[in-house]
Amino acid sequence: TSWSRSTSYHIHGAASAYxxxxxxxxxxxxxxxxxxxxxxxxxxxxxGSNATSGINIVYSSDREN
Structure with missing residues (x-):
C-alpha cells in the first residue's frame, strides 16, 4: 500500500499525505x-495514534546517503 492524499486534514495548502x-x-x-x-x-x-509513535526526518544531498 502507498501513501494517500487527504483534503480533510491539512495545515497549509489544500491537501496532505497520510x-x-x-x-x-x-x-x-x-x-x-x-x-x-x-x-x-x-x-x-x-x-500519531499512540504514545510510541515517532517521526524521523532525514536529509540527503544526493538521495543516496
Missing part, C-alpha cells in the same frame, strides 16, 4: 528535489 498501519512498520515519504530559498522554511507536521 499513511496508516501497524506501529512496527516503517513508512518512507520522500519529495522531489527541493530548493529552499534563503529566509524560507520547510515545515513538517506529524500525528
Amino acid at each position: 499513511r496508516s498501519g501497524s506501529s512496527s512498520n516503517e513508512y518512507i515519504l520522500s519529495t522531489p528535489l527541493l530548493t529552499i530559498e534563503a529566509g524560507s522554511s520547510l515545515d513538517f507536521w506529524a500525528a
Whole structure:
C-alpha cells in the first residue's frame, strides 16, 4: 500500500499525505528535489495514534546517503 492524499486534514495548502498501519512498520515519504530559498522554511507536521509513535526526518544531498 502507498501513501494517500487527504483534503480533510491539512495545515497549509489544500491537501496532505497520510499513511496508516501497524506501529512496527516503517513508512518512507520522500519529495522531489527541493530548493529552499534563503529566509524560507520547510515545515513538517506529524500525528500519531499512540504514545510510541515517532517521526524521523532525514536529509540527503544526493538521495543516496
